[in-house]
Amino acid sequence: MATCTGIPERRANVSPTENLLSEAKILGVDVSNVTEAELARAMSDWRAELWLRENAEAIAYYNDYIEKNGLPLEKYRMF
Structure with missing residues (x-):
């Protein structure tokens, strides 16, 4: 099955x-x-x-420099 974007979809099980x-319905x-x-x-988000974790050292270095x-x-x- 493909979406309107042409990207194939896969089924996944969720268990709400x-x-x-019932409320959703x-x-x-x-x-x-x-x-x-x-x-x-x-x-x-992930x-x-x-x-951020992978670049924490560079960010800390830059902030210290500034x-x-x-x-x-x-x-x-x-401004």
């Missing part, structure tokens, strides 16, 4: 509680779309956190 599924919520959107958001030397192009700032 009976109460959540009453409210007309498309559980599949919500699940996909939340998974995409979780992956984005990638951002991973990037604290000691100021911004490299400070004289060109308009």
Whole structure:
């Protein structure tokens, strides 16, 4: 099965509680779309956190440099 974007989809099992599924049905919520959107958001958050961890040393070095030397192009700032 492929989406309208042409990207193939794969099925995955999720196990929401009976109460959540019932409420979703009453409210007309498309559980599949919500699940996909939340998974995409979780992956984005995870990638951002991973990037921060992988680059923590460089970020600390840069912050230390700025604290000691100021911004490299400070004289060109308009604000």
